[in-house]
Amino acid sequence: MSRSTSRGARAKVADGLVQALVWGTAGTVSAVFLCLVGDLLWHGLAGIDLDFLTQGVERTGRAGGIFPILVSTFLILAVCLAVSIPIGLLTAILLSEFSRRNPTLSRLVGASLDVLAGVPSIVFGLFGNAFFCIALGMGFSILSGGLTLSCMVLPIFIRSVELGLRAVPSDYRLAGAALGMSHTSMLLKILLPAGAPGIAAGLMLGVGRALAETAALMFTSGYADRMPSSLMDSGRALSLHIYDLTQVTGGRPNAYASGVVLVALLLVINLLASWTVEHIVGGRVQRV
Amino acid sequence: MSDCCFEACQSQRLPDPEDETFLAVRNLSVHYGAKVALESVDIDIQRGRVTALIGPSGCGKTSFLFTLNRLSDLIPGCGVGGRVRFEGTEIYSDGVDIGLLRANIGMVFQKPNLFPVSIRKNLYLPLREHGCPVNQLDRRSEEVLREVGLWSEVSDRLDASAHSLSGGQQQRLCIARALTLRPKLLLMDEPCSSLDPMATDVIERLILKMRGEYSIVIVTHNLAQAQRIADDVAVFWCHDESGCVIESGHAEAVFRAPKQPDTVAYLAGQRG
Ligand SMILES: Nc1ncnc2c1ncn2[C@@H]1O[C@H](COP(=O)(O)OP(=O)(O)O)[C@@H](O)[C@H]1O
Ligand SMILES: [Mg+2]
Numbered sequence: 001m002s003r004s005t006s007r008g009a010r011a012k013v014a015d016g017l018v019q020a021l022v023w024g025t026a027g028t029v030s031a032v033f034l035c036l037v038g039d040l041l042w043h044g045l046a047g048i049d050l051d052f053l054t055q056g057v058e059r060t061g062r063a064g065g066i067f068p069i070l071v072s073t074f075l076i077l078a079v080c081l082a083v084s085i086p087i088g089l090l091t092a093i094l095l096s097e098f099s100r101r102n103p104t105l106s107r108l109v110g111a112s113l114d115v116l117a118g119v120p121s122i123v124f125g126l127f128g129n130a131f132f133c134i135a136l137g138m139g140f141s142i143l144s145g146g147l148t149l150s151c152m153v154l155p156i157f158i159r160s161v162e163l164g165l166r167a168v169p170s171d172y173r174l175a176g177a178a179l180g181m182s183h184t185s186m187l188l189k190i191l192l193p194a195g196a197p198g199i200a201a202g203l204m205l206g207v208g209r210a211l212a213e214t215a216a217l218m219f220t221s222g223y224a225d226r227m228p229s230s231l232m233d234s235g236r237a238l239s240l241h242i243y244d245l246t247q248v249t250g251g252r253p254n255a256y257a258s259g260v261v262l263v264a265l266l267l268v269i270n271l272l273a274s275w276t277v278e279h280i281v282g283g284r285v286q287r288v
Numbered sequence: 289m290s291d292c293c294f295e296a297c298q299s300q301r302l303p304d305p306e307d308e309t310f311l312a313v314r315n316l317s318v319h320y321g322a323k324v325a326l327e328s329v330d331i332d333i334q335r336g337r338v339t340a341l342i343g344p345s346g347c348g349k350t351s352f353l354f355t356l357n358r359l360s361d362l363i364p365g366c367g368v369g370g371r372v373r374f375e376g377t378e379i380y381s382d383g384v385d386i387g388l389l390r391a392n393i394g395m396v397f398q399k400p401n402l403f404p405v406s407i408r409k410n411l412y413l414p415l416r417e418h419g420c421p422v423n424q425l426d427r428r429s430e431e432v433l434r435e436v437g438l439w440s441e442v443s444d445r446l447d448a449s450a451h452s453l454s455g456g457q458q459q460r461l462c463i464a465r466a467l468t469l470r471p472k473l474l475l476m477d478e479p480c481s482s483l484d485p486m487a488t489d490v491i492e493r494l495i496l497k498m499r500g501e502y503s504i505v506i507v508t509h510n511l512a513q514a515q516r517i518a519d520d521v522a523v524f525w526c527h528d529e530s531g532c533v534i535e536s537g538h539a540e541a542v543f544r545a546p547k548q549p550d551t552v553a554y555l556a557g558q559r560g
Contacts, residue, residue: 178359179391180414190404
């Protein structure tokens with residue numbers, strides 16, 4: 001009897017320790033995050049008003065607003081997504097669906113993607129500069145920047161969509177095939193909708209990485225802080241703007257304000273992306 | 289080895305199929321990579337009857353069903369030899385329309401495998417795939433739901449998720465989904481093995497009701513069930529790790545006077 005009580009007591013102590021550890025870790029992580037956001041808001045919120053969002057850049061960013069920067073950022077992101085989403089979806093489908101017959105190919109492509117996903121962005125910047133700006137003659141332009149970003153985003157996007165598709169139970173495939181459904185209609189009507197969470201996650205990871213990127217854009221879309229007149233024009237992305245502001249004296253207040261805008265933007269785009277994918281693509285399936 | 293198994297199997301050889309035979313299987317074999325799962329199966333399946341496939345696990349009953357609608361095409365490494373002739377068409381010849389074949393030969397699986405969409409959409413999907421006009425969808429859906437006795441249970445919640453149904457209801461909806469295409473032959477792979485006795489009873493009665501209108505091949509581990517519902521029986525057995533059919537014929541005859549010693553033992557519940 002006494003033996004079992006002492007064992008019970010020991011178990012209780014161990015439980016308490018584990019619990020303290022878990023809560024401690026979770027608390028630390030949350031605290032760091034709160035400090036970061038708090039610092040950003042504390043220094044940045046004051047600088048944000050309508051003028052800041054709608055005016056042009058003055059004195060290389062120390063004064064004026066960030067409107068042209070926002071426009072460039074959106075254009076770069078748009079180019080990046082317009083290229084990444086179709087190519088990414090098709091590649092992921094190929095990897096998860098059609099490669100069953102050719103596992104070697106899919107393993108090879110998968111391994112290459114994993115390596116690419118780990119390559120530092122500065123390397124993508126150099127590649128983008130050499131390939132898009134110089135070899136293809138696009139120069140420092142929003143197009144070059146967007147295309148370079150999509151090279152960077154694609155590996156992550158493809159991998160997470162592929163995982164999402166692979167997670168769809170193979171029961172559905174057999175069920176569909178037994179009903180004489182073609183591969184394509186299975187894909188469009190069952191597998192893609194059921195894999196929607198994976199697509200959403202991939203999209204958000206991709207957008208997050210694209211918006212946060214500075215190094216890859218430095219050599220491709222350039223620094224010009226005026227309003228871009230076309231996709232072939234150079235344009236400065238928001239994160240690059242922040243980086244630049246930290247390098248000039250007196251640039252800090254606006255760097256912080258831009259930082260707040262960037263974080264807010266990320267949040268809004270993430271919500272939008274997940275809502276869109278859940279309702280448009282996933283709207284056809286019901287998860288229980 | 290194949291010779292030895294052939295002898296061990298003592299499976300009966302049938303003559304070449306006649307044209308009016310509903311479904312004729314000749315010298316069928318299935319292998320997964322190097323592993324032979326099923327060997328030299330000869331069997332005729334009759335129109336409008338319920339044929340039960342019985343025998344221990346791992347003797348290739350599921351593999352056999354998968355060859356009949358060419359679902360085996362989807363299993364990596366799975367190879368099929370021999371002939372399957374369905375209503376006069378060799379289904380393993382070139383130029384067979386597999387979509388049409390699978391519309392004619394429906395299948396119900398061991399576990400209900402409804403799509404993660406509404407009850408209604410589960411029935412619409414195969415109908416739309418096979419070109420059912422939009423204004424016929426509702427009528428046809430109601431028809432099959434009535435056939436499987438689900439209409440009164442789900443008519444007021446057709447847009448609810450199919451996965452919200454009970455296990456027995458899900459399995460009946462799977463049957464209804466297969467029936468949307470008016471198949472001539474329905475393959476059922478242990479359709480009751482995941483169900484409770486009540487739900488099993490409902491499905492058994494449904495099978496008895498469908499007999500005649502549909503031809504049914506059903507795999508079951510439940511010998512009492514086979515006796516209750518089957519017109520014909522085929523006994524699968526394993527020899528040297530590969531499966532074969534050791535005995536087949538009228539259910540009554542096989543159950544009353546089995547010819548093979550293995551069948552006798554199996555029916556007596558001593559082996560397998
Ligand atoms: N996809 C597969 N890959 C490899 N072997 C398989 C596969 N499916 C079945 N088998 C093998 O084939 C044999 C017959 O299996 P199965 O047809 O499922 O038997 P049953 O339905 O009678 O239990 C078993 O030995 C099983 O291990
Ligand atoms: Mg089986």
